[in-house]
Amino acid sequence: MNRTKSHNSKTECNNESEMSANVYKLITNEDKPPDIKYDKENSWIAAVQMFVSFLLAGFGMVAASLLLDVVQHWEVFQKIPGVYILVPALLGLKGNLEMTLASRMSTHANMGHLGACLKQLVVGNLCLIQCQAVLVGFLAAMAAVAMGWIPQGLFDIHQAMLLCASSVLTASFASFVLGLIMIGVIVVSKKLNINPDNIATPIAASLGDLTTLALLSWISSMLYQSLGTSLILPSIIIIIGAILVPACGYVASQNKFTTQALDEGWVPVVSGMVISSTGGLILGYTVSNYQGVAVFQLVINGIGGNMAAVHASRLSTLFHTGQKEKYVISNTTKLLMLMVVPGQLIFVYTIAYLKAGHTSVTPIFILIYVCAALLQVFLLLIISHYLVVWMWKLGLDPDNSAIPYLTALGDLLGTALLGVAFYILFAIGDQDSDLGD
Structure with missing residues (x-):
């Protein structure tokens, strides 16, 4: 040559x-x-990187839950219940987009593509997540409208348009900003010799929930206060979103780094939403019986899902770089399992210090809660391994497809196991639904 x-x-x-x-x-x-060429990293360095990123992600989730506790009293949340219904659907769907972006870009970083290919990667991935985010915004809004309409049989076109416009604008703006931030984090981490697989997906989860919730609250409130009964502004926002979808989709389809992700990314995201909805049904039952579940549900689900996502991201990178999968099983799994207990204890005592829950933090509570968290993470890591291997053998890129399933299963398993834990606490305790208060 x-x-x-x-x-x-x-x-x-x-x-x-x-x-x-x-x-x-x-x-x-x-x-x-x-x-x-892929350099084998030191296990202790990897452990420190992952633990710090998990702490950041966990505190981001705590901050998001505290923010939700504040904004739920805003007028738009009180007058339009669909906004509150929109929150979990939009945060879950958007979070999957950011985390799959982080996983894809981490793989490219570890394969040395951030030099000559950086511009092509940035343009392709920003267009891809913009296309996905706007469609996800429409989907989440329709789900919120349907869930608000079905019980009472009442449909308000003004509320439906406001929900759709708020969701689409929030998803579009948040995806662009968070996409740039995540790409920046991955580029800087490689320059600092930090493996982005260890930090990118937890940071994406941490920033994603907080940023999306803040934007949704602000945008929906501004639209509610300025609109009155006019449908002009929501219609303009929705039309612009409808134009963005095919335009950004076309650019992503012409980019060789995002063509496959555009084809494969939809089924996992929608399937993940269905699985998470099942977890939501379980949560509704457990919260009605045990009030203390709510605040811990966000933490156990988020941490478990993040650990499974990191495991999948690292395993996917090792497959892409032609390494043996035994390395990630023997080392990453042990590291992640070791982080469960100290990580959960930090967040439990943080919640107790902030007096954010209904449950007294007693030794028996900590024991049963930590056992539930350990079992959840153990099951998720096993599922993560076999899911990534199965997708790889089918010719699917795990970076595009695995994480939505894993985060959704994290929600389902976390909610179910937390419900069992509170049932046990209730059975052996003082028969108080608040379990201590």
């Missing part, structure tokens, strides 16, 4: 020494020969 041809190959992100044939085909839909 002469110098000119080699230079052109680098410019087009097609360096022949970068990837194996199967890996490159999964990432860019092209065939290239193998020669991937």
Whole structure:
């Protein structure tokens, strides 16, 4: 290969020494020969990186729950209940988009694509998540409208338009801002020799919930106060969103780094929403019987889902770089399991210090709660391993498909196990539904 041809190959992100044939085909839909270099990281360094990122993610979730406790008293939340219904659906769907973006970009970073290919990766992924986010905004709004309409049989076009416009504008703006932040975090982490697989998905979860909730509250409140009975502004927002979807989708479809993600990303996101909804039904039952469940549900579900997402992201990167899966099973699983107890204790005592829950933090409560958290993470890590391996064998990119299922299963398992834990506490305790108050 002469110098000119080699230079052109680098410019087009097609360096022949970068990837194996199967890996490159999964990432860019092209065939290239193998020669991937990936340095094996120190387990203790990885543990520190993951634990710090989990703490940030956990405190982000606590902050989001405290913010929700404040904004739920705003006029728009009181007068339009659909906004409150919209919160879990939009946060769950949007969170999956940010976390899959973080997983994809972490894989590219570990495969050395952030040099010559950075611009192409940024444009393709920002257009991809913009397309996905606007559609997710529509989907979440329709779910909120339906859930608000079915029980009473009443439909208000003004409220429906406000919900849809608020959801679409929030999803679009949050995706653009968070997408840029996540790409920046991954680029900087590689320059600092930090493995982005260890920190990107928890940070995405931490920033995603807080940012999306803050934007949704502010945008819906502004629209509610300025609209009156006019449908002009919501209609304009919805029309612009409808234009963005095909425009951004076309750009993403023409980008070899995002074509497969555009094709594969929809089923996992929607399926994850269905699984999470099942967890919501369980949560509704448990909260009605045990008031103390609510505040701990956010933490146990979030931490469990984040750990499974990190496990899947690291395993996906190892498959993409042609390494043995035994390494991630023997090391990452142990590290993540070791983080469960200290991490959960920090958040439990933080909640107790802030007096945010209804439950007294007693030794028996901590024992049963931590056992539930350990079992949840253990099951999620096993599921994560087999799910990623299965997707890889089917020719699916786990970076695009695994995380929505894992976070949804984290919600389902966490809610169910937390309900069982509170049932046990109630059975052996003082028969008080608040379990201590």
